[in-house]
Amino acid sequence: MSPLHICCNILEGLKSLIYSPAFLAQFHEKHHFIRKRKLTISQVILFLLYTSKASMNLNLSNIRDDLKELHFPELTKQALSKARLKLKPLLFKTLFLHSVETFYASSPSRKKWNGYHVFAIDGSCIQVPKTKDNISYFGLCRNQYHSREDSMACISILYDVMEDIVVDGVLHPYHYAERRSAMEHLSCLESVGLKDKTVVLFDRGYPSYEFYRHFDTENYFYVMRIQSAVKSLTQLFSKDEITQYCPSYIEDGKTVRVRVIHVELDDGTDECFVTNIMDPAMTPAMFKELYFRRWKIESKYNELKNQLQLEEFSGAVPTNVEQDFFIHLLFMNLCALLKSEADEKIRQEKKKRNYEYQANRAYIIGRLKKHLACLLSGGETIPVILAQFVKEAVKKRSQIQPNRTSKRPRIQLRHRHCKNRKTTM
Template sequence: MLNLCKGSTEQELAGLCSVLDGQAVAGTVPTRAAFSKARKGLSDKLFSHLNRLAIKTFYRGWSTPTWHGFRLRAVDGTTFRLPPGEALERAFGAQRNGPTLARGSILYDIGHDLVLDAQVAATCVGEYELAIEHLAHAEPGDLLIYDRGYPAFWLFALHRHLGIDFCMRLSRSSFAPAQAFFDSAERSRIVTLNPSAEQRRACRDQRVPAEPIRVRLVRVTLRGGETEVLATSVLEEERLPARLFAALYHQRWSAEEHIKRQKRWAEIENFSGRSPLAMRQDIQARILAMNLAAMVRNVAQLLAERRFAHRRFRYQVRACSTLSAMKDNLVRLLLGDGEQQRRLLERLVLHLASAVDAVRPNRSFPRQNPGKLKPGFHPAYKRVA
């Protein structure tokens, strides 16, 4: 499940056993039924636990990039298109028209391209509820960046209660002070939000104090002239002037790009089973595999930056090349002895340090067919090679 499986179960098992045996063709291969039976005894929580352990280990030996003293994190939601089946419909809710969907959400480390926490739930569970789960994996010193679907008084209060800073995009109707700020010409303004009776009830439900909150509103003007208003808990104008927030909020886009990579390159919706447990296992295992690949990519990026320091543009290691290189090699890295692991890791890093693209500033690629359901994967027609 960690081997970035995309083909049929039979093909993937044969390929894995050939890697383990060190032979072109494996001598003994487990059957699909044996794999299906064995996975029933494996909790999907194992992969999220291993993910936290891997990240903790990685952070101990790696410097954390910061933005004006903050560790940047992004929260973003998505949906996963599930294969047909009554068990999945019962677990995640049947859609009136269209395929069965599951709701997903990630807490994303922008500086390292790592998913710190991934949540999967039925579509009746909102993004707010999943965002609350993410906060258990954030800490003071983090600055969490949210899109415009998240702002709520109780969520502001919860961040303040936990000592975690935030930056959220507001809609015009979010709060009365936001409406007035939209109509003004100010770049930045500190306002006090007083909770309504409904907002007080929401705070009580979340067990956070329903006290007035001071937030800072910042105006951001996009290239096309569109205006966005952000609300942040960072009130110091001298520390973070308003002109910095356009670039800050743009960094949230990397979380959306990571979700695209999950679905297109890692094929996270290409499930190896049709039970709710198999679906959760596959999603969490794929995220762990992508994180391990990102850790190798981070090392290769250091070498690439030194190798191409004399060039006009900055060069970055391609994420697609990293995922391709990790197929089968991830198994070898996890199961080899210390010396084999070291030699293989060195070869991978040297190879990836040359698999680079130039980063050209001020490039943009508009979304194609935004909002339309993209093609999924049919369980009966997976790739055979």
């Protein structure tokens, strides 16, 4: 089944869920949305899927103009804010997971790398509105001089590198451990049936003896970059060696079998990886290529924070933050499917070109964002509109620049997101 058809199936499924009283009854607070009121629970959901980074008053006016078939009532922003607080964030996580389950159920033949399904796990920090509720729930981050403090949250995603799909996402307080989030992701992999022949890629913040043992116990494959400070692993005699590892603080002395690989980057830097893939057919050069694919999850965070502007939250309390987080993950998966369809059509064009091209993801994000709520409310025909999006995206292509590098600045000042300074465009 093509990515376009899968995307249509996901939207049709979301549409049926959003208008299903039996489904929605699980996700609202008790004694709310049970009587006939001016604002229905489905209208609240569609508003949250529609809303832009503009002010709520502007969004309330725009949704009545753009989605006339929704019959959205005239009401104050305070009334809408109060209504959305009665919706549990689990509702939007369930809608996001519906996109994941539908994708894998509709994709019997998945892309592989040398016979492996490749996933990446990584975490990041996001700035949330600095309110009393958020500070209490998520915590504060202070700079080294204690002259500046922001309310921050910790997020982590599980990403299918080969399929460009976010499989799972979690949102926790700022000081939550990355490894604990990774454990939650691994449980999600097993629950959706993606455990078989899977290798998970990690950056250097994750390696630990306990982590190695857990992976061996659960029969997962992993590749982790480790810091040079772990001399018992990084200073072995060979560039590709299998060893028994046990740090000194382990009382029972039980070792874990790991493979340590050194590769040289293009700038001459030595990088060290730890893995439990013992197959001698897998050479250090192959591991270098495999780990390089982990960079896609960094690009996904760039999409989440900069193109979708996750940190410009539509509300100022933890419930609002969680709702927006899962809505953005759902949106990323829908955009990825449309881009995959457009990229395939670009590759099928029989034209001689000097460069390779791909669909412009930012263009797809903008088009889908404008029409998503209308598609789910029944105002537009889903297959027709999505096919039109793909046709437009093929024309609005971008050139792929090979071997592109960019120096990462070491000092980055975090932008403050002010809830009283919203865009008007």
